[in-house]
Structure formats: C-alpha cells, structure tokens
Amino acid sequence: MHIDKTDEQSRPRRRGALIALTAAVAAAAVAAGLALTGGEAGSTGSGSSVAQVSANAPAKAATVLDRPFTKPDLVLTDTKGQKYDLRERTKGKPTLIFFGYTHCPDVCPLTMSNIGIAKKKLPKADQDKLQVIFITTDPDRDTPAELATWLPSAGDPSFTGLTGDFSAIQAGARQLGIGIEPPTKEKDGTVVSMHGARVIAFSPKTDEGYVVYGEDTTWKDYAKDLPKIIKGQNP
Secondary structure (H helix, E strand, C coil): CCCEEEEEECCCCCCCCCCCHHHHHHHHHHHHHCCCCCCCCCCHHHHHHHHCCCCCCCCCCEEEEEEECCCCCCCEECCCCEEHHHHHHCCCCCCCCCCCCCCCCHHHHHHHHHHHHHCCCCCCCHHHHCCCEEEEEECCCCCHHHHHHHHHHHHHCCCEEEECCCCHHHHHCCCCCCCCEEECCCCCCCEEEEECEEEEEEEECCCCCEEECCCCCCCCHHHHHHHHHHHHHCC
8 A cells, every 4th residue: 555645736756665555455455366377367267366375486576366357347537538448448458557646756656657668668569559557546636637747757658547536446446456545635735645556467368457566666577577468478
C-alpha cells in the first residue's frame, strides 16, 4: 500500500520511502494468488488464484501468477474526454495497468518513467503493440486535461490515462488484488492518498493479467521482460 501526503496546491518533487504494506492488503495479495509458475501465460485459467508462493523462487522482479486475473470490466474516460472501454480497447494487446495519481510525489512518476524508458528500448513494432494504462486513484483532481499534461512528462506520450467514478475504479482495482482508498484532506490542507503500487501485465493471447511487478521494479527489469510479455510469454 502506497501512502502519500501532498499539498493540494503544490506537487512535491521529493522521493521518499512512503511505501507501507498493511496486513489487510498483504492478505488480499495472497488471496489474489501471487504464486509462481513456469507454465505458459494463462495456461491454468482465470479467476482467483491459489494462495501459495514458491519458497524457493529465484529473486526477480516478475511474479507469474498460477491463475491469472480477469481484466476488469471498466468503462472510464480518457485524456480526450472520450469513453474508454478497457476490455474492448486492449483486447488482444499486451497491456500494463497501473493505478496511481498525478500528485504522487514519488512512486507513481518513477513507475511511469521506468516503463517509459524500457518501452523506448523496444523495436518500433513492439512499441506500437504495447499498451500502458494509467488509471487514476484521485479522479476529483485528475481530470482528463490533468492526465494529458502529466503522462507525457512522467512516462510517455503514448500512455493512456483514465479517470472516472471512484467507486468503479476502486472495484476494478480490487479485482486485481490492489487496494485503494478515497483521498482524504487533513486539517492542514494536505491530501492523504493510499493505493497499491503494483503493475499488472496482461497477455495478448488470453487477455488475462498473469504477471505482477512491485514498486521496486527498475527500468532494466521492464526492458528485460517486455519483449516476452509482448509475445504473451512468461518473463
């Protein structure tokens, strides 16, 4: 769980270790099935995964799920103010989904930057295939215009930013084992936002989320894995 405090009138540029994984979210993550497997992407079907994690798994950025996540059935609004059907628009395409917000002082821009750097290392044909979806957890402030301004500088102009009803976004995140809470304002005017900081990779073969990346994933990790994800293979 990523916990941030940001002044509503400014955007801090500091990078701090503002990550805290609560027991509740940890339990949700286990229930979501972060178990390692060596099989092909989506080979064990969709739905909730078995709560088992390999104790002897090699240390690497990617966690391959034994039972992939079903892509959330979300219809949100993109940076052009148009309706965006997540399932329909990303069908059959390698897709990375991240939930965050533009006022985030550290993890969100760093994650988008790492993915953006890695994407540029791909051949042009693969760059065109890869879909990167940033879904805001702070829709009151993250308007389509705000997302359109922030995403190109934080990550890449090709990234898709989505906003909409918070309850729908929260429900979609929960389907992927990611906990988010409504931003709250404290007496001093600071806004407190809590959200999971994981990236979910969806296979172009099955349209299921079969790989999870944590907040410590580097651009080199993404650069190493993206060619396989684009083909629907296990990283």
